[in-house]
Amino acid sequence: MKLKKGIPVIDQGDKLGFWGGKFGGNFVPETLKKPIEDLETLFNKLKKDRNFINERDKYFKNWVGSPTRFIKLKNLTEYVGGAQIWSKVVSDANGGAHKIYNATVHCLLAKRSGKKVICGDTGAGYAGKMLSMAAKKFGLKCKIFMGAKDIQRQQPNVRAMKKNGAEVIPVYSGSQTLVDAVSECMRYWVANCDKVAMCVGSTVGPAVFVRICGWSTSQISRELKTQLVDEFGSVPKKLKLYNCVGGGSSSFGFWNEFMDYDKKQCEFIGVEAGGPVKSKKHAAPLTYGSKIGILHGAAQYVNQNTDGQIEETESISAGLDYPGISPLHCFLKDTKRARYTAASDEEALRAYKLVTKFEKLKPSLEPSHAFSVAIAEAKRFSEDTIVVVNSCGDAYKDRAIIERRLGKKYV
Amino acid sequence: MSNLISYAFKKAKSEKRPALLTYTVAGDSSKKQSLEILKSISKKVDILEIGVPHNTPVADGSQIQTSSYRAIKNGIKVNDIFKIVKDFKKFDKYKPVILMGYYNMIFQYGENEFLRKCKISGVNGLIVVDLPWPENKKFASKCKKRSIFFIQLLSPTTTKNRLKKIIKDSHEMIYFISMLSTTGGKLKVSSKEILSNYDKIKKINSKKNVVIGFGITEKTIKSLKKADGLVVGSAICREITNSLKKRQNPVTNVYNVVNRLKNKIK
Numbered sequence: 001m002k003l004k005k006g007i008p009v010i011d012q013g014d015k016l017g018f019w020g021g022k023f024g025g026n027f028v029p030e031t032l033k034k035p036i037e038d039l040e041t042l043f044n045k046l047k048k049d050r051n052f053i054n055e056r057d058k059y060f061k062n063w064v065g066s067p068t069r070f071i072k073l074k075n076l077t078e079y080v081g082g083a084q085i086w087s088k089v090v091s092d093a094n095g096g097a098h099k100i101y102n103a104t105v106h107c108l109l110a111k112r113s114g115k116k117v118i119c120g121d122t123g124a125g126y127a128g129k130m131l132s133m134a135a136k137k138f139g140l141k142c143k144i145f146m147g148a149k150d151i152q153r154q155q156p157n158v159r160a161m162k163k164n165g166a167e168v169i170p171v172y173s174g175s176q177t178l179v180d181a182v183s184e185c186m187r188y189w190v191a192n193c194d195k196v197a198m199c200v201g202s203t204v205g206p207a208v209f210v211r212i213c214g215w216s217t218s219q220i221s222r223e224l225k226t227q228l229v230d231e232f233g234s235v236p237k238k239l240k241l242y243n244c245v246g247g248g249s250s251s252f253g254f255w256n257e258f259m260d261y262d263k264k265q266c267e268f269i270g271v272e273a274g275g276p277v278k279s280k281k282h283a284a285p286l287t288y289g290s291k292i293g294i295l296h297g298a299a300q301y302v303n304q305n306t307d308g309q310i311e312e313t314e315s316i317s318a319g320l321d322y323p324g325i326s327p328l329h330c331f332l333k334d335t336k337r338a339r340y341t342a343a344s345d346e347e348a349l350r351a352y353k354l355v356t357k358f359e360k361l362k363p364s365l366e367p368s369h370a371f372s373v374a375i376a377e378a379k380r381f382s383e384d385t386i387v388v389v390n391s392c393g394d395a396y397k398d399r400a401i402i403e404r405r406l407g408k409k410y411v
Numbered sequence: 412m413s414n415l416i417s418y419a420f421k422k423a424k425s426e427k428r429p430a431l432l433t434y435t436v437a438g439d440s441s442k443k444q445s446l447e448i449l450k451s452i453s454k455k456v457d458i459l460e461i462g463v464p465h466n467t468p469v470a471d472g473s474q475i476q477t478s479s480y481r482a483i484k485n486g487i488k489v490n491d492i493f494k495i496v497k498d499f500k501k502f503d504k505y506k507p508v509i510l511m512g513y514y515n516m517i518f519q520y521g522e523n524e525f526l527r528k529c530k531i532s533g534v535n536g537l538i539v540v541d542l543p544w545p546e547n548k549k550f551a552s553k554c555k556k557r558s559i560f561f562i563q564l565l566s567p568t569t570t571k572n573r574l575k576k577i578i579k580d581s582h583e584m585i586y587f588i589s590m591l592s593t594t595g596g597k598l599k600v601s602s603k604e605i606l607s608n609y610d611k612i613k614k615i616n617s618k619k620n621v622v623i624g625f626g627i628t629e630k631t632i633k634s635l636k637k638a639d640g641l642v643v644g645s646a647i648c649r650e651i652t653n654s655l656k657k658r659q660n661p662v663t664n665v666y667n668v669v670n671r672l673k674n675k676i677k
Contacts, residue, residue: 016545016546025546026543026546027514027541027542027543027546028469028541028543029469029470029540029541029543029564029566029588030543030544030564030565030566030568030569030588031470031566031567031568031588031591032568033543033566033568033569033573034566034568034569034570034573035568173476173480174466174467174480179467180467183467183468183469186469187469187470187471187472187593190469190470190591190592190593191591191592191593191596192591193568193591194568194591291519293515293518293519294513294514294515294518294541295467295515296467296469297469297541304515304519306519307488307489307516307519307520308465308489308515308516308518308519308520309465309466309483310466310467310515
């Protein structure tokens with residue numbers, strides 16, 4: 001299995017949509033074959049269309065707010081000692097997370113295809129919130145599927161979705177989290193694909209959704225590359241990019257522009273959700289060697305039992321609480337381009353405490369996982385190593401959890 | 412290639428009626444009871460579809476989901492399903508059985524091993540909901556080698572060009588999904604429209620046995636009588652759920668539903 005240079009990773013899949021011959025694909029009911037093919041044709045055409053790209057860039061710049069900041073975490077660097085710790089503050093983006101890029105592109109595509117309704121899934125509520133914002137902006141009706149457990153633990157985002165006029169549909173099946181929300185959203189699309197567009201909230205799902213999402217979030221690394229050159233004159237000789245990985249949309253977008261660099265120069269570190277220390281459950285299929293299986297239309301490493309039933313996950317962060325992982329990350333793992341590890345709930349909370357103690361930055365629980373590993377490893381690196389953590393979400397949505405776990409003063 | 416499924420269609424045709432196919436989930440509500448249900452409805456049904464329950468089913472509505480979760484909760488494993496088929500075949504050797512499920516279950520078992528077990532236990536056909544054409548080409552030919560029908564699915568969204576290619580690659584039985592819906596949805600298109608789509612398929616190759624499924628209940632079954640076969644699934648799963656709620660015997664109640672269905676298409 002080999003990563004090719006000079007070709008975007010999203011376009012390295014084969015004719016049937018498999019990366020490395022085995023990750024991804026289109027394991028979908030017959031009914032969805034046509035709408036998926038239509039979306040593929042549209043996306044393949046538009047991603048080469050200068051006007052469409054200009055339109056995307058216009059909205060990214062004026063509406064999403066690009067570029068998001070790239071800042072040095074001076075106090076944290078001093079405290080940790082070792083590498084310079086920087087952060088790409090993607091939570092600056094309109095709505096407070098990277099999910100806005102994918103949502104915007106999906107709404108632009110829906111408009112082009114003449115659809116008037118868009119449906120989407122959400123875990124932490126960001127994908128749903130952003131889709132509801134974009135749908136409102138572009139005059140589309142919006143339906144969001146969200147696990148009942150997630151609705152309870154991510155209330156601020158639920159309120160935001162409703163305020164934007166979206167219908168939030170609680171999902172009571174299975175574990176009542178993201179995995180069930182994605183299933184229910186796909187079911188809704190199966191029944192309504194003639195009139196409704198679907199947005200999958202991460203780099204997961206049938207191949208075209210993986211590609212659209214990766215294409216959209218790559219805005220993050222395009223900005224970062226320019227910012228690195230502005231700051232250091234060129235891409236640093238020792239660059240390490242840390243990102244949390246749930247479905248994998250923010251990490252893929254954070255790395256994409258640096259894909260062709262040697263990994264000795266630009267190393268990618270993906271941090272999965274290890275779950276509570278005392279629990280056997282986790283949401284880290286790459287770290288803990290889960291077997292390849294099919295989930296939501298794509299072959300990927302996924303937590304499952306020997307029969308092939310998808311296993312329940314557990315994580316403090318709703319956004320990472322997913323049993324599978326993007327086929328793109330499976331591909332990056334097996335080609336050894338990226339390295340994956342996990343942080344536990346407790347480690348993420350400790351990192352959150354440290355970051356907020358030293359810096360004016362409140363990463364949500366998802367990027368707190370990435371901070372945890374970055375802080376632990378930065379100690380060992382030389383001063384000329386540039387560690388960058390993607391702070392891809394804001395902790396506002398996690399207030400209730402943080403207050404309960406760490407006390408009021410950390411909110 | 413012919414197998415028991417072909418004979419079942421021939422028999423129904425000779426009686427000038429569509430074949431009746433039922434779908435029940437293996438292990439719903441228990442291993443023992445699901446076998447009892449199969450035995451009790453066997454006389455009335457031409458082909459038995461047995462669902463392999465999966466916990467992330469992307470094409471099933473709430474009734475089949477409920478049945479699947481119930482079966483999984485009660486501990487059903489793939490090996491138990493083969494055992495159920497085997498035990499059923501001891502009871503009624505000539506009744507064709509089709510397993511219907513999602514590809515991950517087969518993938519984890521290993522395609523070859525899964526098919527070997529199918530053969531041993533007496534499975535005559537397979538429907539894999541999320542393994543569409545052309546992705547299913549390789550697996551379908553493996554099935555063919557073992558004289559197991561791989562049943563292709565067609566939907567109202569399938570383009571004409573695609574219809575032709577799939578039908579060309581299909582075995583003797585084809586499953587036509589009546590409308591855009593998950594299983595158990597209310598029939599939202601007219602039977603006239605469904606049958607006009609059905610005719611398009613038959614026109615391409617009249618020799619294939621085409622069954623219609625999704626949205627078929629006691630109310631709607633009669634209007635689709637002209638099809639080669641009709642599948643009822645969610646209505647039966649719902650009956651099991653309701654029987655359990657009312658503390659009644661699901662075996663008797665399901666038999667009564669199937670009996671009424673059969674009478675409507677006689």
